[in-house]
Amino acid sequence: MRKFDRILIVGGTHGNELTGAYLIRSGAFEHLTQFSFEVLTLLANPRAVAANLRYLGRDLNRSFERQRLDNDRFNNYEDQQAREIYQRFGPHSATPVDVIIDLHTTTANMGNTIILDEESSTGLQLAANLSIAEPSVKIYSTSTSGRQDALRTIAPLGICIEVGPVVPGILDAAAFAQTQALVLQVLADLDRANQGGLADLPESVTLYRYFSTIDYPRNQAGQPIAMIHPQLQLQNYQPLYPGDPIFIDFAGHVTAYMGPETVYPIFINEAAYYEKGIAFVLTQKQQVDCYDQ
Amino acid sequence: MRKFDRILIVGGTHGNELTGAYLIRSGAFEHLTQFSFEVLTLLANPRAVAANLRYLGRDLNRSFERQRLDNDRFNNYEDQQAREIYQRFGPHSATPVDVIIDLHTTTANMGNTIILDEESSTGLQLAANLSIAEPSVKIYSTSTSGRQDALRTIAPLGICIEVGPVVPGILDAAAFAQTQALVLQVLADLDRANQGGLADLPESVTLYRYFSTIDYPRNQAGQPIAMIHPQLQLQNYQPLYPGDPIFIDFAGHVTAYMGPETVYPIFINEAAYYEKGIAFVLTQKQQVDCYDQ
Numbered sequence: 001m002r003k004f005d006r007i008l009i010v011g012g013t014h015g016n017e018l019t020g021a022y023l024i025r026s027g028a029f030e031h032l033t034q035f036s037f038e039v040l041t042l043l044a045n046p047r048a049v050a051a052n053l054r055y056l057g058r059d060l061n062r063s064f065e066r067q068r069l070d071n072d073r074f075n076n077y078e079d080q081q082a083r084e085i086y087q088r089f090g091p092h093s094a095t096p097v098d099v100i101i102d103l104h105t106t107t108a109n110m111g112n113t114i115i116l117d118e119e120s121s122t123g124l125q126l127a128a129n130l131s132i133a134e135p136s137v138k139i140y141s142t143s144t145s146g147r148q149d150a151l152r153t154i155a156p157l158g159i160c161i162e163v164g165p166v167v168p169g170i171l172d173a174a175a176f177a178q179t180q181a182l183v184l185q186v187l188a189d190l191d192r193a194n195q196g197g198l199a200d201l202p203e204s205v206t207l208y209r210y211f212s213t214i215d216y217p218r219n220q221a222g223q224p225i226a227m228i229h230p231q232l233q234l235q236n237y238q239p240l241y242p243g244d245p246i247f248i249d250f251a252g253h254v255t256a257y258m259g260p261e262t263v264y265p266i267f268i269n270e271a272a273y274y275e276k277g278i279a280f281v282l283t284q285k286q287q288v289d290c291y292d293q
Numbered sequence: 294m295r296k297f298d299r300i301l302i303v304g305g306t307h308g309n310e311l312t313g314a315y316l317i318r319s320g321a322f323e324h325l326t327q328f329s330f331e332v333l334t335l336l337a338n339p340r341a342v343a344a345n346l347r348y349l350g351r352d353l354n355r356s357f358e359r360q361r362l363d364n365d366r367f368n369n370y371e372d373q374q375a376r377e378i379y380q381r382f383g384p385h386s387a388t389p390v391d392v393i394i395d396l397h398t399t400t401a402n403m404g405n406t407i408i409l410d411e412e413s414s415t416g417l418q419l420a421a422n423l424s425i426a427e428p429s430v431k432i433y434s435t436s437t438s439g440r441q442d443a444l445r446t447i448a449p450l451g452i453c454i455e456v457g458p459v460v461p462g463i464l465d466a467a468a469f470a471q472t473q474a475l476v477l478q479v480l481a482d483l484d485r486a487n488q489g490g491l492a493d494l495p496e497s498v499t500l501y502r503y504f505s506t507i508d509y510p511r512n513q514a515g516q517p518i519a520m521i522h523p524q525l526q527l528q529n530y531q532p533l534y535p536g537d538p539i540f541i542d543f544a545g546h547v548t549a550y551m552g553p554e555t556v557y558p559i560f561i562n563e564a565a566y567y568e569k570g571i572a573f574v575l576t577q578k579q580q581v582d583c584y585d586q
Contacts, residue, residue, distance in 0.1 A: 025516075026543035052567075107460045167400045167460050169564040171509075171520040173541050216464075223318075227464040248466050250319030271462040274345075 004190050008040045008089055008097040009183060013061050013104065013151050014272070015048025016168040019175045020103030028180055035187055036194040040097065042089070044151060045081060052169050054272055061102075065149045082151070090154040100155040101186055103179055105172075106164035107271045108280075109234040112137045112178060115160035117150065119143045119207070122157055122193070124290050128205040129189045129198045134182060138208060138237055140266060140283065145210040159186060168271060201290050208237065208264055208283035215277040217247060217255065225249055228269045228279060236266045240282075247279070297483050301333045301382055301390040302476060306354050306397065306444050307565070308341025309461040312468045313396030321473055328480060329487040333390065335382070337444060338374060345462050347565055354395075358442045375444070383447040393448040394479055396472055398465075399457035400564040401573075402527040405430045405475060408453035410443065412436045412500070415450055415486070417583050421498040422482045422491050427475065431501060431530055433559060433576065438503040452479060461564060494583050501530065501557055501576035508570040510540060510548065518542055521562045521572060529559045533575075540572070 009029050011020030023029065024043045032039045043049060045060045057076030068074050069086050089097045114130060116123045119141055131137040140162075152158025161182050166175045192198055216224035226247035232240070239262050240246070247255040257263075263282040267273060270280075302322050304313030316322065317336045325332045336342065338353045350369030361367050362379050382390045407423060409416045412434055424430040433455075445451025454475050459468045485491055509517035519540035525533070532555050533539070540548040550556075552575075560566060561573040 022543060028543060107463060165460070167458070167562075167564050168462075169567065170400060170562050171517060172562075173520040173523045173526065176520060176543070177523075224464060227466040227469060230466045230470075233466065250315060250321060250469070269460075269463050269465075271460050274462065 004037045004098040004194055006038045006040060006095060006097040007035075007099045007101065007187065007190060008042060008155065010042045010044050010100060010102045010151060012046065012049045013044040013102055014054045014059075015045045015050070015056075016052050016054050017103075017105045017166070018049075018169065018171050019105050019163065019166060019179050021049045022171060023103060023176065023180060023183070029183065032187070035191045037098070037190065039187065040089075042085070044085060044102075045078065047077060054168070061151050062149045064151055064153055068149070085151065086154050091156075097155050099157045099159065099190060100152040101183055102150070102152045102158065102160045103183070104160055104162045105166035105168075105175060105179075106162055106267060107167065108164050108236055108267045108269060110138070110162065110164045110236040110266055112182060113140050113160075113162040113164075113266070114138070114182075115140045115142060115162055117142050117147070117153060117158050119288065120157070121291060123159070124205055124207075124288060125198050125201055126157075126159070126186065126189050126193070128201050128290050130182070130185055131205065132202070133185050133189075137182070139205060141207045141209045143209070161186075203291075204287045204289050207286050207288045208266060209286055211263060211282040211284050213278045213281050214246070214265075216274070216279045217249070224274070226253075226255060229254060232265065232268060232280075234268075236268050237264055239263075239285075240265050297330045297391040297487055299331045299333060299388060299390040300328075300392045300394065300480065300483060301335060301448065303335045303337050303393060303395045303444060305339065305342045306337040306395055307347045307352075308338050308343070308349075309345050309347050310396075310398045310459070311342075311462065311464050312398050312456065312459060312472050314342045315464060316396060316469065316473060316476070322476065325480070328484045330391070330483065332480065333382075335378070337378060337395075338371065340370060347461070354444050355442045357444055357446055361442070378444065379447050384449075390448050392450045392452065392483060393445040394476055395443070395445045395451065395453045396476070397453055397455045398459035398461075398468060398472075399455055399560060400460065401457050401529055401560045401562060403431070403455065403457040403529045403559055405471060406433050406453075406455040406457075406559070407431070407475075408433045408435060408455055410435050410440070410446060410451050412581065413450070414584060416452070417498055417500075417581060418491050418494055419450075419452070419479065419482050419486070421494050421583050423475070423478055424498065425495070426478050426482075430475070432498060434500045434502045436502070454479075496584075497580045497582050500579050500581045501559060502579055504556060504575040504577050506571045506574050507539070507558075509567070509572045510542070517567070519546075519548060522547060525558065525561060525573075527561075529561050530557055532556075532578075533558050 011024035229245040304317035522538040
């Protein structure tokens with residue numbers, strides 16, 4: 001496992017997700033001198049935090065595609081922020097960071113999730129270790145999603161901590177404490193990795209791997225014409241079987257899931273995903289070996 | 294009890310409270326011909342609904358003070374909307390409405406609330422009747438708050454239906470069904486009142502009466518420096534005793550409630566109230582006679 005010299009903890013990538021923003025603002029991760037690496041912090045989208053909006057011009061966490069960063073014609077506030085963050089912390093910086101831990105919340109009833117963009121052995125071992133220390137933690141792998149535009153992708157290892165359900169624009173003390181504890185656990189694990197490795201890992205770990213997304217039924221104006229079915233609403237990470245109800249329209253008509261196989265929905269009814277055309281994300285639940293990646 | 298000729302059901306007064314907005318949009322209350330009155334509907338702030346924001350220029354539900362309506366210098370989009378709504382449905386309209394039922398959601402864990410601005414016998418009897426049919430319903434009286442700026446104040450009888458917790462900007466099927474059922478119950482009660490009165494009312498009804506508000510501790514920049522304490526977070530309508538924890542700061546220090554008497558907080562951690570300087574609203578729980586107002 002490679003050595004970690006600099007870890008960047010990021011909050012406020014989405015300006016209305018106050019848990020991460022206030023963890024950074026409050027200095028919760030400053031003066032951490034007990035580790036074998038430097039800990040840096042960043043409030044990623046301060047103007048969006050001030051406005052209590054997810055973003056001003058465009059979603060900052062969809063603004064880190066390399067072609068986009070290289071093209072000055074993209075000139076939203078978030079494009080400028082992305083470029084500045086890339087220059088300060090990215091691979092061509094004088095002091096690039098080795099790991100980015102980006103702090104997010106979701107309105108979905110997902111509990112505690114670690115999102116990995118790549119199924120590297122380092123990432124899997126860290127996630128496996130974390131899910132041993134914190135059994136509530138689920139591991140979601142987006143390696144099959146094709147997305148390469150998240151802030152955390154500018155570091156060799158990107159880890160997203162996603163806690164929910166949390167209402168946008170509020171301070172939630174339980175989510176604050178939970179996120180803080182998860183970050184400190186990840187830092188301790190990264191430190192142990194630096195000191196010689198993570199011991200006592202399981203042979204394999206349960207991953208929820210990105211499969212596809214399902215949008216709301218909509219009318220020609222793009223407005224949703226149905227809602228998440230109450231039986232699905234809170235059931236993130238639970239099996240969805242063919243024939244299970246997924247939507248109910250305003251007159252009470254039910255739509256069933258018609259896929260060929262059992263899937264595991266997450267981000268069910270995430271408020272920020274209405275505009276992205278996502279009612280929920282389908283994952284497949286799989287066991288993955290921790291060592292053979 | 295006076296006769297009701299026209300009832301106006303309003304949704305989307307706050308553009309990101311989608312339950313009411315989509316109840317109106319979906320036509321759930323159109324073609325209701327079984328009643329002894331006419332039922333009208335209104336999507337009050339269509340541009341805010343389209344933008345998925347509470348409001349564009351100012352809170353529409355704080356824009357109905359008569360002096361404000363009469364002064365053309367107030368010219369936000371919501372001021373214009375308020376004037377138009379007042380002219381269409383208010384007391385000087387050719388066909389003024391007798392009752393306004395305004396549909397709201399809150400991010401607070403409040404369940405189902407009926408808000409009355411005045412403790413008239415008509416309002417109390419309707420609320421009492423509703424809380425018999427729907428025992429989950431709490432009655433919140435703002436008669437002591439001094440507020441006279443809500444949309445529903447332009448009718449002789451204003452009823453606000455407030456359901457929570459609901460995340461702003463999402464469609465929540467359970468809240469949708471619950472709100473729809475409450476509206477239909479209120480309409481049935483108004484109809485019974487028209488037919489000769491509400492029978493079998495209790496002698497008295499439990500009111501939660503506005504007492505005061507408490508703001509977050511803030512720094513000089515106006516930013517909150519503490520969060521609702523987890524022990525208070527979900528406890529709307531529960532007694533808060535002197536000495537109970539109310540806030541916890543980012544380092545874990547706790548602030549206790551230091552008031553002289555037991556109170557009943559509501560709207561705890563409502564997202565839209567951060568900007569209004571309200572962490573929660575204190576009420577007093579009181580028994581009020583239904584007949585002697």
